[in-house]
Structures are given as C-alpha cells and as structure tokens.
Amino acid sequence: MVARHDQTTDPELLAALLQARRGTAFFARKLNELTDAELDGDSLLPGWTRRHITAHIGHNARAIARLVEWAATGVETPMYASTAVRDHEIDFGATLSPIALRHLFDHSAVHLNVEWRDLPGDAWHHTVRTIQGREVPATETVWMRTREVWMHAVDLDNGASFRDIPAPVLERLLTDIIGAWHTRGTDAGLVIKVTDQELTLGDTTAESATVVSGPLAAVVQWAAGRGRSGITATGPGTETTNGTVPAAPKWI
Numbered sequence: 722m723v724a725r726h727d728q729t730t731d732p733e734l735l736a737a738l739l740q741a742r743r744g745t746a747f748f749a750r751k752l753n754e755l756t757d758a759e760l761d762g763d764s765l766l767p768g769w770t771r772r773h774i775t776a777h778i779g780h781n782a783r784a785i786a787r788l789v790e791w792a793a794t795g796v797e798t799p800m801y802a803s804t805a806v807r808d809h810e811i812d813f814g815a816t817l818s819p820i821a822l823r824h825l826f827d828h829s830a831v832h833l834n835v836e837w838r839d840l841p842g843d844a845w846h847h848t849v850r851t852i853q854g855r856e857v858p859a860t861e862t863v864w865m866r867t868r869e870v871w872m873h874a875v876d877l878d879n880g881a882s883f884r885d886i887p888a889p890v891l892e893r894l895l896t897d898i899i900g901a902w903h904t905r906g907t908d909a910g911l912v913i914k915v916t917d918q919e920l921t922l923g924d925t926t927a928e929s930a931t932v933v934s935g936p937l938a939a940v941v942q943w944a945a946g947r948g949r950s951g952i953t954a955t956g957p958g959t960e961t962t963n964g965t966v967p968a969a970p971k972w973i
C-alpha cells in the first residue's frame with residue numbers, strides 16, 4: 722500500500738516541501754481566478770501569454786518528477802530530452818484548450834507531489850542532473866519547483882506580487898540570482914541593500930559601487946528583472962538626481 726504521508730522525516734526537508742506545496746497552491750489560486758478568455762492575455766514575461774506560463778509550470782512539474790523518479794530507481798531520466806524539446810512543449814502546451822491546460826497544471830502537480838511523498842528517506846540524497854548540467858541531490862528538486870511556482874504566479878499578472886512570496890523563499894531566490902551574476906562576473910561594482918533585513922550583498926568591496934536599495938520583496942523583483950518599483954539607487958550607472966534605477970544584470 723502507498724503511504725499517504727511523506728517518507729522523509731527530515732524536518733528541514735519537510736519544511737521545504739511545505740513551501741513548495743504552498744507555492745503550488747498559490748499558483749493554483751491565481752490560475753483559478755483567471756477566466757478561460759483571460760488565459761490569452763499577456764504575462765509579465767516578454768512574448769509569453771498566461772497560457773505559456775501555465776504550460777511551462779505543468780511541464781516543469783513533469784520534468785522535476787522525472788528527476789525524483791531517477792532518484793528513486795537509479796535509472797537516468799533527464800528533465801528534458803533537450804532545451805529545444807522543452808521549448809516546443811511550452812509552445813505546444815500554450816495552444817491547448819483551456820480545460821486541457823488547467824488539467825496539465827493540476828495533474829502534473831499532483832503527480833510530482835506523489836513522487837516526492839513516496840521517495841524513501843535515503844533516496845533523497847541520490848544525485849540527479851538538472852537541465853543546466855548541475856549534479857544535485859534529489860532534495861534540490863524541492864527548491865527548483867518552489868522558485869518556479871512562486872515566481873511564475875506573479876508572472877500571471879493578475880494580482881500576485883513579490884510581497885506574497887514568503888521571506889525565506891525571497892532570500893534564497895536573491896542568493897541564487899546574486900550567485901548567478903557572480904558566476905558570470907556581471908556583479909562587479911554592484912551592491913544590494915535589503916532595507917527591511919539590514920542585509921548588504923554583492924560586490925561589497927568595490928571602491929565606487931552602484932548601490933541598489935529597497936525592501937526584500939522589491940529587491941528580488943528588481944533582481945529577477947521584473948520591475949523597479951520600491952527601489953532606489955545611487956552611484957555609477959544611476960542618476961542620483963532623478964533616482965534612475967539601472968536594470969539588473971541577466972540571471973537566467
């Protein structure tokens with residue numbers, strides 16, 4: 722008989738799973754608030770309608786479920802055959818009927834949740850490989866999903882904002898983004914000040930830095946390339962006099 726509760730007993734992992742499940746529920750709520758006709762509307766991502774976002778989130782759950790199956794069985798099942806296949810899935814998914822699109826989201830989310838629930842405690846440490854080629858323990862799949870559901874719920878552009886995202890998720894997102902900049906070397910001379918956490922990140926040793934400040938939610942929204950509201954900036958690349966905030970470096 723299949724267990725109805727998580728196999729892992731690791732409290733940290735259970736907390737992470739809760740964050741992913743809450744994010745999925747949040748995305749579901751925002752999706753359900755949209756009428757079928759509104760699915761045709763633009764998302765916050767250039768060139769993508771809300772249909773594309775929904776198709777992407779559905780296929781993302783399937784892809785992550787493949788990694789969990791890989792961890793469970795030891796049989797290599799990659800997220801996607803290739804990035805071209807992934808992109809095609811999204812484009813094709815976006816053409817589905819509204820009911821099929823909603824089913825894709827619902828069923829894939831349930832399936833992923835079952836895979837997580839039934840993964841034995843030790844198998845969570847098995848190594849799998851992401852589409853970027855990173856070798857990670859299966860525990861990482863929880864974060865991979867968490868950031869997708871929370872952020873793309875905002876991208877649906879029907880009322881969700883970065884302020885709806887729990888602070889621990891925002892903090893980890895910011896760490897990811899700044900890490901990606903650092904890997905690419907695009908963070909030189911850039912300092913991030915999170916005003917409501919008294920946190921300073923980035924190129925803090927730079928002599929003449931561009932300092933971008935704001936509350937956590939606004940900073941992450943800016944860093945993720947999704948707007949500048951709530952942000953102030955000083956230093957090179959800004960116009961201190963009129964408060965122009967530079968665009969954040971790309972991160973994905």
Ligand code: ZN
Pocket residue numbers: 777869873
């Ligand atoms: Zn995504």
